[in-house]
Amino acid sequence: MFENLSRRLQQTLDGLRGRGRIGEADLKKVMREIRMSLLEADVNFEVAKAFTKRVQEKALGQKVYESLTPAEQIYTIVYDELKELLGSEPKQPELKHEGNVWFLVGLQGTGKTTAAGKLARLYKSKGRRPLLVAADTQRPAARDQLRILAEQVGVPVLEVQNGEKPAETARRLREHLAKDYRDLVIVDTAGRLQIDEALMDELAQLKDELEPTETLLVVDAMMGQEALGVSRTFDERIGVSGLILTKLDGDARGGAALSARYVTGKPIYFGGTSEKLDGLEPFYPDRLAQRILGMGDIQTLMERAQAAELEEPDKAPHEFDLNDLLAQMKQIQKMGSMTELIKMIPGLSRALPQNFQLDPKATKHLEAIIQSMTPAERRNPRILNASRRRRIARGSGTSVQEINRLIKTFEETKGMMKTLAKSPRKRRGFFGRR
Template sequence: MFENLSRRLRESLDKLRGRGRITEADLKQVMREIRMSLLEADVNFEVAKAFVARVQEKAIGQKVLESLTPAEQVYTIVYNELTDLLGGKAVQPELRHEGNLWFLVGLQGSGKTTTAGKLARYYKSKGRRPLLVAADTQRPAAREQLRILGERVGVPVLEVADNEPPEVTAQRLKDHLKTDYRDLVIVDTAGRLQIDEPLMEALARQKAVLNPTETLLVVDAMTGQEALGVSKTFDERIGVTGLVLTKLDGDARGGAALSARFVTGKPIYFAGTSEKLEGLEPFYPDRLAQRILGMGDIQTLLEKAQEAELEAPEKAPHEFDLNDLLNQMRQVRKMGSLGDLLKMIPGVSRMLPPEFSVDERAFKRVEAIILSMTPAERRNPKILNASRRRRIARGSGTSVQEINRLIKTFEETKAMMKTLQKTQRRRGWFRR
């Protein structure tokens, strides 16, 4: 989402690099470029204006212009201010030992129902016992969708009937919890294509009766500036404790995500990073600021590796076969998009061209090729003669040329592993 903004910010700040000294005029010129970059990214005008003013004030006030490394100090100030703009410290919803009821509100199409399923999956993985409540009485399809999501994550769903009064829902919920203990109830409420009075009245009544411990507003980050007005209206009429930004993996300019915390005054709890059920992450302002400035995000990368339970190959390089390669590929794919993972490595995003993308379908083609081989062929690719390769190409829907490239890459990988192993042994010998 932030590719263009990230590139523009880095280009502006890089103009200060390599200079032994920068003038106030140089700084103001860069600040003008940064303000334009923010506005083009659909950042709220007042937000962009205040952000640039704070950066410029601190850069001049801290005598950056007289520093031996002015560019690095300006970078640091921009990073700190960007982190503050996004909320400063990471904040999570209040989670008591028991009796947690979270009320999800938002417009139709914002990703509210999917977010409910994602939250249930996320907290179930943390040891909680969630219950989903399908309370969207306007759209039967939403209740069906939540029921399917509940089945996929292994969480029960309590469905609210058409025109069911909130008082009846509250009593049914109470009765359900008596027989099936749950310490986190997530309520998916009704939405509209736009804000209207009947929607607000219905939500206000539901909230008054159910008395949630958290009211989470689900905001579609793709809607731009409109999302900010929606957020303010929901907060004024319903009362919101925090935000969940969805579709941060989209191709929108990202201004709403950068402006939401500043404009609404509400913390961003979570960010939706894909349509998959595992595509939900706690929102870390400092990490997003690092990504936007091309500084990488090694902490999130490590957490994704831990969540995917990546295992290093136990075999020696000469024993490494195509079964091991397939296993490693599948583990990496658990972590998400390879393109996004590369950008989390510090420095890599600076080296990648703006149009860089990874063809995720290549993984599936390689997987199809390996699965079309016999066990013996996977263990020893050297037996793959021309007729075997033609058979595998037909079975995998690929070409002999693709199979040749895979085998060549595999052999090069094994050679690199052997080199790394020798290097480690030499270093170990010198340490001894």
């Protein structure tokens, strides 16, 4: 997500680097290029026009064209406006001591049902007692899916019956809560392939009866221009308090993420980062703005490391062997896609080629190579002569060249760890946790 937009913006702004001053005409040209970058990323024209207008007004107000460092100043202005466009400050749904009812709405196929399961998992881990309500009577598979998700999360589910009136649903919900106390009710509602009057009327009636404390619009980040109309209609007809963006890990151009919040004026609470149940994260406008501009996202990287509970190595750095390398590789895999993690490292995303993707099979090959070694070979790779390497290549289904590359990488990693061990500011842990 956002690769093309990120690449275009970085190229445009990097074109200013090294220039002592730029003229006002040059500044307007840069704004046109930024606007085109946004439009190509499927950002709505209204949003793109307003964004570049604000950037240009700020740049002219600060007389950037007279500055000795125009590139740095424009970078700062673009970053600030991107962050503002995405919501400025991170926000989360209102969560009272009890009586929380969250009403999920959106078109069919946006990921509402999966989002409901993810929310239940997330808040159960925080000590809450969620209840899922399967209120999508239009698509029977949705109720089956929510039931499966509820079992995986370990929470109950209340199923709305076909033909059941909203008032009856509200009554059954009250009875259920009286018997089984729950402090967070997450309602998965019906969707359509497109907005129609019947859908809006149905949702409005159910909302009136359930009186939710939050109404969350689930938007597919891959929708593009369509997201603007969908978001505006749901907000006008139903009333939206916040957004959940799904499929942020996809390969779409990302325009929905930049358009939906602008159109509704409502905060983006969460972003879906994978289809797994743990693939839902709080949305941070500043972090996404940093990633779009190639600044990396070290905060999210550190949080994922902590969430994955990466263990401290059992051995001192000078004893580091291939068993340790294999163990650390498996730990890092808990944090998500290696390609995504690499792009979170400040500076690296700017140096990577366009559409960079790290082959997930590469890690599997490395595992196969190490697992094909004897315990002695793992402890001391220096004993790997030519015949041993040929045997390992046959056993792992790889080549001698791949084994050579692995050993070279291992030796470089080992040397780096020895250097860190000698540092007076030595840090423990894979990501520097003390």
